[in-house]
Amino acid sequence: MSEESVLKVENVPYFLAQMHAMKCESEDRLRDLRDCLAQHHNPGAVAVFEQGLDLIQQSIKAIEEEIGDQLLPHIPPWEYQWHCEDQPDCLCMENAHYLMTPQQAYQLTLFNEQRSLLFCRQLADSEISGVSQMAACWLIKEQQLQQQLELISEKLPPESEGAGEDFDPPNMPE
Secondary structure, X not given: OOHHHHOOOOOHHHHHHHHHHHHHHHHHHHHHHHHHHHHOOOHHHHHHHHHHHHHHHHXXXXXXXXXXXXXXXXXXXXXXXXXXXXXXXXXXXXXXXXXXXXXXXXXXXXXXXXXXXXXXXXXXXXXXXXXXXXXXXHHHHHHHHXXXXXXXXXXXXXXXXXXXXXXXXXXXXX
């Protein structure tokens, strides 16, 4: 996320719309990963994604409570401001595979939430009236969410455990 894109958030409703869209995108991404890995019988990774989804859904609910009856601006996906410019495709899907370990699932979940944290941190450090104060409040909430995610990590088996072996690898034509 470049500094220029952060400065486009000029008011609180736009900030809340960005935060809500970011969280909903993260929720969709983790739900897709969870569902895919459930089909591939990877319960360890599924459990991590479910725990991450619970936390994100709580965050979405908090944002929606903050929004209340406010009418927020519609933000088309091409105007989202949290995409990683150094990683053009930060959807994390290229790092997902059906044999991923719970630790790898945790890393993908954490990556999603670190984008929210960075977004809030950059806006909290800005001088945009009203937005910097709101972003500072959300930064605290995002840091708490990150701490809750770290608790998930502490309960996971070491990386070497839970690594699945592919008993039916893809056939590559010679």
